[in-house]
Amino acid sequence: MEEKPKIPVDIILKHLAEDADRVQDRAQKASEVLLGPLETAIATTPYEVIYQQDRVKLKHYLPMREPSKEITTPLLVVYALINRETMLDLQPERSVVKNFLQAGIDLYMIDWGYPSRKDKFLTIDDHVNGYMDDIVDHISHRCKVDKVNLMGICMGGTFCVIYSALHPEKVRNLVTTVSPTNFDTDQGLLHIWMKNVDVDLMINAFGNMPGDIMNFGFLLLNPARLMIDKYVGFMENMDNKVFVENFIRMEKWIFDSPDVPGETFRQFVKDCYQKNLLIQSKLVVGDKRVDLKKITMPLLNIYGQYDHLVPPGAADKLTGAVGSTDKEDLCLDTGHIGIYVSSKTQREFTPKIVQWLTDRDTSKKEMKVKKQPVPKTPKKAAKVSWRNRTKNTTRSKEITNA
Amino acid sequence: MDEKQSNTNASMEFFQPLMTMVTQFLSGLPGMMSGQKMSDEKATPEGHSRFSPEALLSIIKTWGTLSSAMSEPSAASALASGFATLPDIMTKFFQTGMSGFLKIHEQTTDKLKDLGKRTEAYRFENLDQDSIKVWSDFYDKEIRQYLKVPQLGLVRVYQERFYQTIDKFNVFSTTFAEFMHVLMLPMEKSFMVLHDKIEEQIREGKTPEDPHEYYRLWVKILEGHYMTLFKTSEYTKTLNETLSSYEDYLSARNQIVTDALQSLPIPTNKDLDELYDELYHLKKRVKDLEKVNKDLKKSAASGG
Numbered sequence: 001m002e003e004k005p006k007i008p009v010d011i012i013l014k015h016l017a018e019d020a021d022r023v024q025d026r027a028q029k030a031s032e033v034l035l036g037p038l039e040t041a042i043a044t045t046p047y048e049v050i051y052q053q054d055r056v057k058l059k060h061y062l063p064m065r066e067p068s069k070e071i072t073t074p075l076l077v078v079y080a081l082i083n084r085e086t087m088l089d090l091q092p093e094r095s096v097v098k099n100f101l102q103a104g105i106d107l108y109m110i111d112w113g114y115p116s117r118k119d120k121f122l123t124i125d126d127h128v129n130g131y132m133d134d135i136v137d138h139i140s141h142r143c144k145v146d147k148v149n150l151m152g153i154c155m156g157g158t159f160c161v162i163y164s165a166l167h168p169e170k171v172r173n174l175v176t177t178v179s180p181t182n183f184d185t186d187q188g189l190l191h192i193w194m195k196n197v198d199v200d201l202m203i204n205a206f207g208n209m210p211g212d213i214m215n216f217g218f219l220l221l222n223p224a225r226l227m228i229d230k231y232v233g234f235m236e237n238m239d240n241k242v243f244v245e246n247f248i249r250m251e252k253w254i255f256d257s258p259d260v261p262g263e264t265f266r267q268f269v270k271d272c273y274q275k276n277l278l279i280q281s282k283l284v285v286g287d288k289r290v291d292l293k294k295i296t297m298p299l300l301n302i303y304g305q306y307d308h309l310v311p312p313g314a315a316d317k318l319t320g321a322v323g324s325t326d327k328e329d330l331c332l333d334t335g336h337i338g339i340y341v342s343s344k345t346q347r348e349f350t351p352k353i354v355q356w357l358t359d360r361d362t363s364k365k366e367m368k369v370k371k372q373p374v375p376k377t378p379k380k381a382a383k384v385s386w387r388n389r390t391k392n393t394t395r396s397k398e399i400t401n402a
Numbered sequence: 403m404d405e406k407q408s409n410t411n412a413s414m415e416f417f418q419p420l421m422t423m424v425t426q427f428l429s430g431l432p433g434m435m436s437g438q439k440m441s442d443e444k445a446t447p448e449g450h451s452r453f454s455p456e457a458l459l460s461i462i463k464t465w466g467t468l469s470s471a472m473s474e475p476s477a478a479s480a481l482a483s484g485f486a487t488l489p490d491i492m493t494k495f496f497q498t499g500m501s502g503f504l505k506i507h508e509q510t511t512d513k514l515k516d517l518g519k520r521t522e523a524y525r526f527e528n529l530d531q532d533s534i535k536v537w538s539d540f541y542d543k544e545i546r547q548y549l550k551v552p553q554l555g556l557v558r559v560y561q562e563r564f565y566q567t568i569d570k571f572n573v574f575s576t577t578f579a580e581f582m583h584v585l586m587l588p589m590e591k592s593f594m595v596l597h598d599k600i601e602e603q604i605r606e607g608k609t610p611e612d613p614h615e616y617y618r619l620w621v622k623i624l625e626g627h628y629m630t631l632f633k634t635s636e637y638t639k640t641l642n643e644t645l646s647s648y649e650d651y652l653s654a655r656n657q658i659v660t661d662a663l664q665s666l667p668i669p670t671n672k673d674l675d676e677l678y679d680e681l682y683h684l685k686k687r688v689k690d691l692e693k694v695n696k697d698l699k700k701s702a703a704s705g706g
Contacts, residue, residue, distance in 0.1 A: 011611040019613065117674065121682040130689075189632050196642050198649075205649035205656075207675075221632075223585075224625035232617070 029239035038241070040248040043086035045097045047109075051138045055113030056131045058138065059085075061101055068104025070358040073149045073172050074139050075100065077109040078132065078163075080155035081260045082214060085109055087253050087340060088153070091246055094341050099350035105357075108139055108148075110156075112258065120207045120262040125286035127264060128162050136163075136170050147172040149357055154178050154310060154336075155268070158278065161318065165290045168297060173360050175353055177302045178336055180314040181321070184276040187311035189221050194273035199266050209265040211257025221308055250341075279317050293323035300356050301329050302349070307336040326360070534580045541572060563658050570651040574644075581644040584637060588627035595623045 051058035079085035088109070089097040100107045110132070115122070122130075139148050150171050152160030157179020164171045185191050203209065219226045237243040277283040283290040299322055303315035312331060319327040330352065334345045549569045553561040599619060603609045610616065631637050656671065663670045669677075 012613055015611060015613055117671070118678045118681070120675070121679055192633065193638060193641065196638055198642070198646055201646055201649045205652040207671075220585075222625065222628065224588075224621050224628055228624075229621050232621075 026236075026239045030244075033239060033241045033244050036241075038248065039245050040252065042091070042249050042252055043089045044092065045089050045095060045101070049111075050142070051135060053131060053134060055115060055119065056135075057111040057113060058135050059109045059111055061097060061107040061109070063104070063106070064098070064101040065104055067106060068358075071103070071105055071149075071354070071361045073145060073147065073357075073361060074106040074108055074143050075149040075151060075357070076136065076139060077107070078150065078152045078156035078160050079110060079112065080153055080157075081112055081115075081127070081264065082155060082211075082257065084253065084256050084258065085111055085153075086256070087337070090249050090253060090341055094343060094346055096340050096346075096350055099346070100354070103350070103354040105354070106143065108135075110135060114258040115208055115261045116259075117207055120203075122261040123263045123285075124159070124162065124267050127261075128159050129166065129286050132159060132163050133167060133170075136167070140170065146170070149173045149175070151175040151353070152177065152179050153340075154180070157181075158268075158272070161278070161292070161295065162283070162285055162290050164297065165292055165294045166285065166288055168294050171297050173298045173300070173357055174295065175300045175302070175356070176315075176318065178304055178307055178310045178315065178339055179301070179318070180272070180310045182276065182279040182314050182317035183273045184279075185311060185313035187313040188308060190217075190309055191273065191311075191314065193217075194269055197269060197273075199269040199274075203262040203266045206262065208259035208262045211259050214260070215255060215257050218309070279321055281321070292318075292321045295322040296324050298326035298356075298360050299324045299328070300353065301327070302339070302352075303329075303331055304334045304336055304339045305331050306334060307339075309336045328356070534576065534583055538576045538580075541576065545572075560658075560661055563654065563661060567651070567654040567658050570647070570654040574647040574651040577640070577644045577647040581640050584631070584640050588624055588631055592620060592624040592627050595627075596620045599623070 045061060047059040047061045049057045050060045077085070077088065079088070089095045092098065097107065097109070136148055136150075140146060147170055150160045150164060150173070152158070152175070154177075157176035158181060160174060160176060161179065161181055164174050183191060183194075206213075234244075234247055237247075271277045271283055275282075278290060279292070281290065281292045299319060301315065301318050303310065303312055305312060307315075316329055316331070319329050332339055332345050332349065334342055339345050339349060546569060549565040551565075553559075553565070596616070596619060600609070600616070610619075660670045660672055
């Protein structure tokens with residue numbers, strides 16, 4: 001009886017021969033795809049710039065349907081200073097922006113622009129108490145409201161937390177997504193590396209923190225996947241026009257990295273990554289201490305289970321530190337970027353936020369309250385302080401009068 | 403000893419007539435120069451010459467005296483023995499360079515001996531960076547000191563900054579090479595682990611038929627190695643050293659660029675930074691004043 005070979009060389013060679021044919025065919029088609037017209041534009045949802053201060057612009061997205069009667073409070077989205085807000089509108093069928101507009105939300109977004117050498121002296125205080133506060137005032141004045149809904153992304157979420165603690169009277173609801181607030185964790189490499197960085201030397205040498213250097217650092221977080229496997233994947237699919245278009249859109253976004261103003265970066269690294277002051281309510285911005293207990297508005301805190309930049313340990317302490325009684329953690333089964341662009345999370349991320357905001361829209365509640373007789377003694381607010389760190393948490397609807 | 407003596411005698415035989423000839427030439431020069439002076443005065447009606455003839459004559463006379471002194475048998479003998487030590491100086495000079503080279507060569511040979519040895523998977527303690535360390539030590543001991551020699555004179559500050567930039571660049575190049583070496587280690591180790599895994603699969607008769615499986619396995623191993631490496635304190639230290647040396651180099655380079663730009667009619671980064679700083683603070687003040695003004699107007703309107 002013939003013994004089976006330990007290495008099926010014949011089958012491997014057969015596969016390789018088939019592969020060679022496929023590669024030839026793929027190369028042929030790939031050249032047609034790459035040389036033909038490609039739709040790779042990002043951030044195509046129409047908007048108008050309604051306010052500008054220095055390099056910072058405020059985008060107002062044009063409504064796609066009649067305004068929601070459920071959510072009348074405008075939503076301001078604050079992106080990080082690292083990379084660009086275009087990620088929320090990367091491709092038409094995977095656009096957080098579009099999903100919000102389709103839900104009838106009045107949507108505003110800060111475009112931080114490209115800081116130049118002139119901006120190197122700008123601090124966190126200038127961004128939060130300067131630009132952000134002026135923008136919130138502008139929206140409030142324009143929409144004739146006294147408060148806005150605030151949603152922050154990554155470092156933008158950290159800014160939103162600071163802002164909400166310093167200006168609670170201007171924020172109706174706060175949504176933080178993949179936002180680092182606890183920096184004393186060894187879960188993420190960034191947190192380990194940042195602890196020993198000589199940020200003074202860095203900023204004195206560079207002025208602003210160069211986006212390209214930061215990008216190189218992000219690539220180094222997982223070189224096997226981000227510098228090798230990703231491009232192998234591209235080679236294997238480059239005959240697929242839709243794949244190529246989406247891949248290039250992502251490449252455009254990833255490597256579109258503005259520099260971060262030097263003083264802001266210095267303070268962020270020193271006070272947050274190295275001293276972890278924010279979560280302890282010891283951070284001082286401008287001349288004011290950021291007391292997280294002053295965050296009393298409803299808070300929805302979303303983060304990714306597999307986020308390598310802002311790991312769960314960096315995000316899930318916030319709800320325990322704020323003064324709100326209506327607060328919720330939602331951990332999604334995805335990574336830092338996947339939370340906004342993966343088709344799977346697209347189905348739960350935006351709908352969850354829309355529903356959460358709908359449940360808390362004050363004007364709707366006020367209408368309901370008006371219909372009800374006013375009780376003689378005020379009813380105690382239901383205490384809804386809980387945290388659920390399990391995957392895909394869904395919140396029960398029993399909360400009222402929060 | 404005899405050989406050295408005969409060398410000295412041979413040098414003297416060559417050297418003495420030469421020095422006599424130089425002395426005769428130099429002693430004749432003043433006469434030639436006074437003739438030259440006459441013609442120069444005729445050529446320039448103002449009577450100005452580019453060189454002071456007196457000064458020139460004095461230099462030539464000094465050289466004449468010196469060369470006549472040197473043509474004395476005793477001085478010539480001393481000079482000749484000085485020439486005789488030249489090979490020694492040259493040998494010492496080359497020895498320094500060669501010892502560094504040999505050290506590197508020795509380390510490389512040692513490394514070649516280790517080629518057959520196995521590297522341990524997923525372990526990055528005591529990273530082997532000997533070859534880079536040898537260069538770094540050699541640079542520190544043999545070269546760096548020359549770049550740190552105190553500079554003298556009017557342009558000493560600029561010269562010092564220039565040498566400092568070269569030094570910083572060299573340090574950065576070394577730390578960067580070290581960093582790249584560390585970054586490449588997981589590659590090396592992952593191939594070894596892949597080899598082991600395939601051997602294991604062969605033993606168990608579980609070799610994948612799909613060639614892509616091998617790639618997927620390798621990427622997984624590589625990712626694991628990188629994750630292990632990145633968490634080590636050695637990696638963090640190397641990364642920080644590389645960053646710091648790059649930043650040091652950039653600062654030094656920017657300084658010499660600023661020095662160079664200062665002589666041109668354009669603003670330097672330093673000038674602009676000062677301006678931006680001033681602008682930043684002025685804008686803040688204007689904003690604060692606007693706020694105060696707004697509040698005052700509000701309270702005035704409300705009658706307060």
